[in-house]
Every structure is written in C-alpha cells, then in structure tokens.
Amino acid sequence: MSAMALELQGVCKSFGGVPAVREVTLSVREGERRLLLGPNGAGKTTLFNLVMGDLVSDSGTIRLFGQDVSRLRADRRVHLGLSRTYQVITLFPKDTLAHNIVLALLGLSRSRFDPFSLLAKRGDLWERARAALDRVGLAKLADRPLSQTSYGEQRRLELAMALAQEPRVLLLDEPLAGLSREERRDVQDLLASIPREVTVVMIEHDLDVALSFAEKITVLHYGQVIVEGTRAEIVADPRVQEVYLGA
Amino acid sequence: MKRNSVYSGLRPPSVAGKAGSSIVRAAIAVLLLVPAFLPFDYYVNIATQILIAAIFASSLNLLVGYGGLISLGHAGFLGTSAYVLAWLATRGELSHLWASLGALGVTTVVAGLFGVLSLRATGLGFVMITLALGQILWGVAYRWVSLTGGDNGLSGFSRPHPLGIDLSSPGSFYLFTLVVFVLAFLFVSVFVHSTFGAGLQGVRDQPRRMQALGWDVWGIRFVTFVVAGFWGAVAGVLYADYNQFVSPHVLALTNSAEVLLMVIAGGAGTVLGPIVGAAVVVLLKNVVSAYITRWVMLLGFVFVLIVLYMPEGLVPGVERLRRRTVRRGAEA
Numbered sequence: 001m002s003a004m005a006l007e008l009q010g011v012c013k014s015f016g017g018v019p020a021v022r023e024v025t026l027s028v029r030e031g032e033r034r035l036l037l038g039p040n041g042a043g044k045t046t047l048f049n050l051v052m053g054d055l056v057s058d059s060g061t062i063r064l065f066g067q068d069v070s071r072l073r074a075d076r077r078v079h080l081g082l083s084r085t086y087q088v089i090t091l092f093p094k095d096t097l098a099h100n101i102v103l104a105l106l107g108l109s110r111s112r113f114d115p116f117s118l119l120a121k122r123g124d125l126w127e128r129a130r131a132a133l134d135r136v137g138l139a140k141l142a143d144r145p146l147s148q149t150s151y152g153e154q155r156r157l158e159l160a161m162a163l164a165q166e167p168r169v170l171l172l173d174e175p176l177a178g179l180s181r182e183e184r185r186d187v188q189d190l191l192a193s194i195p196r197e198v199t200v201v202m203i204e205h206d207l208d209v210a211l212s213f214a215e216k217i218t219v220l221h222y223g224q225v226i227v228e229g230t231r232a233e234i235v236a237d238p239r240v241q242e243v244y245l246g247a
Numbered sequence: 248m249k250r251n252s253v254y255s256g257l258r259p260p261s262v263a264g265k266a267g268s269s270i271v272r273a274a275i276a277v278l279l280l281v282p283a284f285l286p287f288d289y290y291v292n293i294a295t296q297i298l299i300a301a302i303f304a305s306s307l308n309l310l311v312g313y314g315g316l317i318s319l320g321h322a323g324f325l326g327t328s329a330y331v332l333a334w335l336a337t338r339g340e341l342s343h344l345w346a347s348l349g350a351l352g353v354t355t356v357v358a359g360l361f362g363v364l365s366l367r368a369t370g371l372g373f374v375m376i377t378l379a380l381g382q383i384l385w386g387v388a389y390r391w392v393s394l395t396g397g398d399n400g401l402s403g404f405s406r407p408h409p410l411g412i413d414l415s416s417p418g419s420f421y422l423f424t425l426v427v428f429v430l431a432f433l434f435v436s437v438f439v440h441s442t443f444g445a446g447l448q449g450v451r452d453q454p455r456r457m458q459a460l461g462w463d464v465w466g467i468r469f470v471t472f473v474v475a476g477f478w479g480a481v482a483g484v485l486y487a488d489y490n491q492f493v494s495p496h497v498l499a500l501t502n503s504a505e506v507l508l509m510v511i512a513g514g515a516g517t518v519l520g521p522i523v524g525a526a527v528v529v530l531l532k533n534v535v536s537a538y539i540t541r542w543v544m545l546l547g548f549v550f551v552l553i554v555l556y557m558p559e560g561l562v563p564g565v566e567r568l569r570r571r572t573v574r575r576g577a578e579a
Contacts, residue, residue, distance in 0.1 A: 052459055078461035090456045092449060103449045106442055107461030113470070115443040122442065165461070 004066065005030040005169050005199040006051065011060035013043075013050055013223075020046040022223040024060070028169075034201045035214035037234070039243060043223035044203045045087055048171050051201075052084050053077045064169065078107060081168030085158040085175060087203070093147040097138055097157055100146060101129035104161040132164035133157075136190060152183040159190060170194065172202040176209055184209065219243065278425055282418035291417040292489075297529045298421075298428040299485045304509040304521035305435050306478030311507065312516030313439050314471045315451030316366075317374050319503050320381030323361070324476045326498035327384060328354040328483025330395060333493045336404035343407040350487075351480045358476020362469045369454075378500070385498040400494030407488060414488070424485055431478055436518050438474070447471055448516075512553050514560025523561050 006028040013021040021043045028034050036044045049055040051062060053074035062070045064080050072080075092100050102125050106112045111122075119125070133139045136156040141149060146157070155175065162170055175191070176184050188209050194200060204210035211217075217234045219227045227237045234240055281294045307321045328350040335346035365376040388395045395401065406414040414420045438444055449457045450467050458464045487493055496502070505528060513524025531549060536542040557564025 054455060054459060073463075074458040075461050075463050078459065084459060086456075090453055092452050092456075094452070099445075103445065103457070103462075104460050106446060107457070109442075111442045112446050112462060113443055113466075115438050115441045115470075115474075117442045118437065118440055119442050119445045120440065125442075161460070 003030050004028065005032070005064070006201065007063040009061045011050060011062060012058045013046055013055060014058055020223050021050065024223070024225055026218055026225060026228065028199055028201060030199055031197050032199055032216065033214045035210050035217045036201065036203045036220060037217055038220035042220040044220055045173055047220070048084060048173055048203065051171060052082065078165070082171070083162040083165045083167035084171035085162050085173055087173040087177065089154050089158060091146055091154060091157065094145060096143050096145055097133060097149065098126060098129045098142040100157060101132050101161055101164050102126065104164050105129065108165055128164065132160045135163065136160040137186065152179050155179060156187065159187065163194070167198065169199045169201070172200065174203055174205065176204055176206045275429065282421050288417040291421050293529065293533050295417065295421045295424050295489060296533070297526045298424045299482055299489060300506070300509060300525035300529050301522040302428055302431045302485065303479060303482035304506050304513070304525045305431060306475045306482065307506050308510045308515060308521040309435065309438065309471055309475045311510050312520070313444065313447050313451065314468060316369065316468065317507070318377040319374055319500070319507065320361070320377035321479055321506055322498055322502035323381040323384045324354050324358055324479030325483040325486055325502070326388065327357050328480035329487035329493045329497055330388060330401065332484055332487045333401035333404055337401055347407070347484050350484050351477065354480035354483065355473060355477045358473045361476070362472035366465060366468050366472060381498065381500065381503050385495055385500070388495040388498050398495065400492060402492040404491060406491065420489065427481060427485060431481065439518065443467070508550060512550060512560060514562035514564070517560070517562045520560050520562040527561070
C-alpha cells in the first residue's frame with residue numbers, strides 16, 4: 001500500500017453562512033487517478049480552491065504527503081509539488097504563450113527573486129517553455145500573444161503550464177470543458193501521458209473520458225461526500241442515481 | 248524583425264534591441280552636451296530639475312506601471328530623504344557623504360515600514376493608506392518644529408564635493424545628476440526586464456494565478472515597494488543638494504500627485520514614459536510660468552488633452568501613431 005498524497009479531514013467552508021463544502025474527508029493515494037463528480041454547485045471547485053490554498057478552509061485539516069498545509073499560502077503549497085488548472089481561464093492575455101509557460105517555470109525557480117537576471121537572456125527557460133508547448137502541440141504558436149489564440153489552445157496551455165511545473169499532485173478542473181471532439185481526443189492522449197507516479201485529481205463532466213481515466217470516484221452533493229468507490233460501485237449506487245436522475 | 252538566435256522570436260520584445268541601444272547612446276551624448284550648449288544657467292538648472300524629476304517618476308513607475316499599485320504618498324520618500332540629509336548635514340554635523348548615506352538608509356527603512364502597512368491592501372485601499380502615510384510625514388515636517396524647522400524648513404548645508412570635485416556651479420551639478428540618472432535608468436531597465444520584473448508584471452495582471460504558480464505575491468510587491476522607496480530617496484538626496492534647502496512643501500500631497508501625473512502622462516509601465524512625463528511637467532512649470540501666470544490651468548489643460556487623445560500616455564501613444572503611419576505608408 002502506497003502512501004497518501006492528499007488527505008482531507010473534516011474540511012468545511014461557508015460563504016456568508018451558506019455552506020459550500022461540509023465536513024469533507026477523503027484520501028488520495030500517491031499515483032492515484034481520482035475523479036470528483038457532482039452536479040453544479042456541489043462544491044467541487046471550492047474544494048479545489050481549498051486544497052490549492054486559493055481559499056482558506058474554515059475548519060478541518062488538509063495534508064499533502066503527510067504535511068499539514070491547511071494554513072499554508074498557495075505558493076508554498078506549489079513548492080511542495082501541487083499544481084492546478086482552472087475551470088475559468090486565468091492566464092496572461094498580453095503575453096505570448098511561451099511567456100505564460102516561463103512564468104509557470106519561474107514560479108518554482110530560485111531566480112524568480114533575481115532582479116538582475118535578464119529574462120530575454122534566459123535561454124534555458126525559453127527552451128523548456130518550447131518543450132512544454134511542444135508536448136501539447138502548441139510549439140508553433142509559442143510567439144503568439146495569448147489573446148490571439150483560440151479557447152481550445154488556451155485550455156491546452158493551461159495544462160502545459162501545470163505539467164511544466166512537474167507536479168507530484170495535479171488538480172485538473174474540467175480540462176475538457178468547451179473543447180471540440182478532436183481537441184478532446186488530444187487532451188485525452190495528453191492526460192494518458194502524465195507519468196504514473198503523479199497523483200491526479202480531476203473534475204470533469206465528460207463521463208466517457210473521465211471514467212476511463214479515473215480509478216476511483218468521489219461524488220459530492222451539496223458540499224458533502226455522498227459516495228466513494230470504483231466506477232461500477234458508483235454507477236450501481238442508488239444515491240448517485242437519485243442525485244443525477246432525481247429518481 | 249529577424250534575429251539570428253536559436254530562440255529567435257521566442258523572446259519577448261525588449262527595449263535593449265540594437266536600434267534601442269543606439270538611440271540611448273545618442274540620447275546620453277546629447278544630455279552630456281547640455282551644459283555646453285544651453286546659454287544660461289537658468290536652462291541648465293531646468294535640465295537638472297528634469298533629471299531629478301525623471302529619477303523620482305521612474306521610481307514611482309515601478310509601483311504604478313509595473314506593479315499596478317497606485318501610490319499617492321511617493322513624495323514621502325523624496326521628502327524624508329531630503330529632510331534626513333539636511334538634518335544630518337546641519338544639526339548632525341556629519342560629512343555630506345555620511346549624511347547622504349544616512350538619508351538613503353533611513354528612507355529605505357521607512358519604505359519597508361510603509362510597505363508593510365500599505366500592502367495590507369491593494370487597489371483603492373492601497374491608494375488611501377499611502378495617501379495617509381504621506382500626510383503624516385507632511386504633518387510631522389510642518390508641526391514638529393524643533394526637529395524640522397517647521398515652516399522655515401532646514402537650510403545651511405552646501406553641495407557635496409565628491410572626490411574633491413566642486414559641484415556648486417550649475418553645469419557641474421548637472422553632470423553629477425546625469426551620472427546618477429544614467430545609473431537609475433540602467434537599474435530600472437534591467438529590473439523590469441529581469442526574471443523578477445516578469446514576476447512583478449505577472450502579479451500586476453493576475454495576482455491570484457501567480458500565487459498558484461508558486462510566486463510570493465506579497466513578497467514581490469514588498470520588494471518593489473522598498474526598491475521604489477530607495478530610488479525615491481536617491482531623487483531626494485539630489486533634490487536637497489540642488490536646492491540646498493528643504494521645506495514641508497516637498498512632502499505635500501501636490502508633490503505626490505504631480506509625480507503620479509508624470510508617470511501617467513508619459514506612459515506608466517514603460518521605461519521612457521516617466522522620463523518624458525517629468526520633462527513635460529518640469530518644462531511647463533518653469534518655462535510656461537514665465538509667460539502665463541495661470542500655468543497650473545495650462546498644465547491641467549495639457550493633461551486633459553493627453554487623457555483624451557493618448558490615455559495610455561505620451562510614449563505608448565506616439566508609438567501607436569508611428570505604427571499607424573508606417574502601416575498606412577505600406578498600404579499606399
């Protein structure tokens with residue numbers, strides 16, 4: 001049995017008295033592929049925000065590789081090996097795709113605090129940025145400003161930035177949302193190429209892709225975990241059917 | 248534009264291109280010749296004032312243009328530095344060098360303290376805290392008469408004699424200021440094009456995302472705040488040496504607003520913008536006021552025109568017009 005990458009214990013978060021995440025407890029093993037399911041407003045993205053540190057939980061503990069990170073700032077968590085993508089694209093529109101990747105690379109580099117190292121002369125960074133873009137098939141567009149690229153290309157850039165950081169735990173928030181059939185296939189291949197030792201937690205509504213990717217599924221409803229199990233267990237569970245089919 | 252580099256085109260556009268550096272060299276040559284060609288001391292002094300204002304505006308531009316943090320208290324750093332220098336040189340009876348170093352040191356520490364206080368907020372909150380802190384310094388200078396001389400200010404110190412060179416003449420002090428200005432210009436150029444500068448601009452555009460990419464957003468803003476305070480202090484040392492007199496006026500809110508206008512009018516977030524903005528404001532203030540009594544009205548009028556026709560500032564605005572005419576020329 002391998003060690004736990006991510007452990008949540010009784011995590012709660014309310015917005016102005018309205019609970020968004022209630023007493024969530026879950027554990028993800030190292031190298032596991034986990035899918036988070038749930039209807040809109042179930043608290044999936046809020047849960048990601050809490051794990052990442054974009055939001056601070058009201059109570060409960062979040063552990064990353066056994067270390068309590070509940071009160072740690074987001075950037076400190078990134079340095080412990082956590083990366084995420086966002087459902088709503090929040091990138092740097094004026095900058096080129098390569099520059100976007102460079103910002104992701106620099107975030108983990110010591111030279112991010114170096115005011116005398118000229119960015120244009122950092123061939124090492126631009127080389128790695130190109131390699132990261134190549135991985136998602138965007139190398140041709142490296143010099144193009146983000147604002148002049150398509151939505152699908154921006155989604156792939158999101159993934160490229162997260163992967164460029166070589167995370168140990170990767171949170172993917174709807175990586176397939178809004179993509180065409182072809183783009184979906186590309187991203188699916190990309191997801192399959194993520195190294196086995198990387199732990200991946202994914203929110204995704206495209207069940208064909210998501211269910212083939214994930215080994216274990218957690219279903220959230222009104223901020224609570226209602227079921228956790230394998231694909232077969234989830235599909236057979238009467239509570240899931242109730243949530244999704246209202247039956 | 249084709250570059251013979253392996254990473255050709257992958258690099259972000261840089262002002263340090265070949266054409267850019269030759270323009271900079273030509274500009275420095277012209278600036279060096281200013282005292283020889285300007286017939287009267289009066290004009291040489293105005294050129295000196297422009298350079299001091301340019302250093303001051305460039306320091307604020309790090310916060311406003313590159314950090315997205317609008318400060319209305321930046322005169323506090325110029326003023327603190329000028330006051331500390333004046334106090335140490337007169338009542339402290341220190342040599343000019345030590346008084347200057349003391350001014351830079353004290354002001355940098357003040358910038359660190361103010362940074363901790365004002366960076367609790369961003370946006371409008373940041374504006375208000377910097378405004379309040381600036382007003383506190385003004386109040387101290389105005390009311391703590393035993394320390395600051397109150398309304399009368401501090402005087403009775405002379406210009407420095409670095410390496411035995413006499414700087415009392417306008418021409419020599421201009422060249423001294425020019426040396427400091429070139430150092431400040433080089434520093435700012437490298438700073439904003441560095442890996443740290445890339446982070447600063449990323450934090451300006453998407454702070455939350457930068458945090459989630461591993462950047463210490465607060466730390467980046469704090470370091471920039473202190474660096475901006477330091478260069479504001481450098482401008483303050485030059486200001487005190489130039490005037491050989493300091494009064495509460497230097498800490499007034501109008502001074503903070505004026506330097507902010509220099510940055511915005513010239514073009515926030517560009518290296519050259521604040522320098523152009525400083526030149527425009529100082530020229531309007533000095534030259535035009537000789538002919539028109541109500542020069543402040545004219546200053547206001549000029550700013551309205553800039554905001555209407557070049558809201559991004561003079562330097563990016565002129566660049567935009569130039570590109571448009573080049574494109575039209577190509578189409579014709």
